Amino acid sequence: MSEVEKKLATLRQQINDYNYQYHVLDAPTVPDAEYDHVMQTLRQLEAEHPELVTVDSPTQRVGGEPLAGFTKVEHTVPMLSLANAFNEQDLRNFDRRVREGLAVDQVDYVCELKIDGLAVSLRYQDGQFQQGATRGDGSIGEDITHNLRTIRSIPLKIKEKQTIEVRGEAFMPKRSFLALNEARLEREEEPFANPRNAAAGSLRQLDPKIAAARNLDIYLYAVGKWEAGTLATHSERLTYLQELGFKINPEWRKCQDIDEVINYVNGWLNHRADLAYEIDGIVIKIDRIAYHDILKTTAKSPRWAIAFKFPAEEAVT
Numbered sequence: 001m002s003e004v005e006k007k008l009a010t011l012r013q014q015i016n017d018y019n020y021q022y023h024v025l026d027a028p029t030v031p032d033a034e035y036d037h038v039m040q041t042l043r044q045l046e047a048e049h050p051e052l053v054t055v056d057s058p059t060q061r062v063g064g065e066p067l068a069g070f071t072k073v074e075h076t077v078p079m080l081s082l083a084n085a086f087n088e089q090d091l092r093n094f095d096r097r098v099r100e101g102l103a104v105d106q107v108d109y110v111c112e113l114k115i116d117g118l119a120v121s122l123r124y125q126d127g128q129f130q131q132g133a134t135r136g137d138g139s140i141g142e143d144i145t146h147n148l149r150t151i152r153s154i155p156l157k158i159k160e161k162q163t164i165e166v167r168g169e170a171f172m173p174k175r176s177f178l179a180l181n182e183a184r185l186e187r188e189e190e191p192f193a194n195p196r197n198a199a200a201g202s203l204r205q206l207d208p209k210i211a212a213a214r215n216l217d218i219y220l221y222a223v224g225k226w227e228a229g230t231l232a233t234h235s236e237r238l239t240y241l242q243e244l245g246f247k248i249n250p251e252w253r254k255c256q257d258i259d260e261v262i263n264y265v266n267g268w269l270n271h272r273a274d275l276a277y278e279i280d281g282i283v284i285k286i287d288r289i290a291y292h293d294i295l296k297t298t299a300k301s302p303r304w305a306i307a308f309k310f311p312a313e314e315a316v317t
């Protein structure tokens with residue numbers, strides 16, 4: 001490796017580390033001026049050696065020309081939708097069906113905030129971000145790699161050379177939504193109705209420069225296709241995704257029975273306003289993966305998970 005290639009690799013790693021600390025851990029270690037200086041140094045050195053620019057360089061997050069259209073992507077592992085629960089009795093009925101179906105008395109659940117955004121799937125090949133797609137109809141989505149690359153909490157390279165597909169929710173934080181609508185109103189443009197529509201509208205743009213300017217973010221919460229997958233529980237998978245460098249929502253909790261689940265749900269019902277992003281409920285999953293394989297799915301949703309839906313929140317203004 002030449003001295004220039006070593007210098008480029010060092011600068012890229014430095015920017016990737018800064019991005020991870022700022023956008024994934026929400027814990028920047030250097031002032032913005034230092035980040036800008038290193039990024040400018042990297043751009044300058046790549047401009048002097050264009051033949052050494054790599055697709056995973058942080059300077060390549062925002063692509064060049066707008067796409068002519070979207071290509072279709074098949075989800076080899078379908079992206080399922082969730083059955084809904086609207087009250088405590090629905091949750092107790094779900095728990096009873098689960099324990100009867102498994103012929104067990106006790107089941108560990110994992111509760112997670114249901115992020116109100118756009119479900120996406122990210123595919124990594126040997127640790128490199130290859131392709132990202134919308135959920136679409138669950139089997140066929142649209143390739144939006146060019147827009148997902150602009151989200152700085154999505155790593156272009158993960159910490160192991162894994163070939164793995166991960167699923168999550170891309171979203172627009174409330175603060176970014178308010179600023180975007182203020183700017184749109186000033187330009188006499190139609191404001192977005194809610195952060196979810198704003199995120200979806202941003203990710204469906206053909207020009208990546210538009211998505212890059214929308215301050216989108218993401219939380220990952222599931223694994224799709226993963227040949228080497230061996231972890232026995234969903235909670236272990238969340239921890240592993242975090243170790244790979246993915247952004248995991250920190251509010252997830254393991255619950256040992258439906259009473260604990262109901263307490264968690266009621267706790268968040270009245271604290272949504274405290275969050276920097278919108279949620280529309282709580283997702284409850286059986287923790288043990290072997291139980292997922294026993295209960296399987298109905299035509300469109302898993303029997304081993306359910307979404308508790310919150311009443312519609314008053315608009316973010």
Ligand SMILES: NC(=O)c1cnc(N)c2cc(Br)sc12
Nearest residue numbers: 080081112113114115221283
């Ligand atoms: N943590 C999760 O599983 C989760 C969070 N937020 C969401 N909007 C969804 C949707 C499905 Br389907 S799962 C899920």
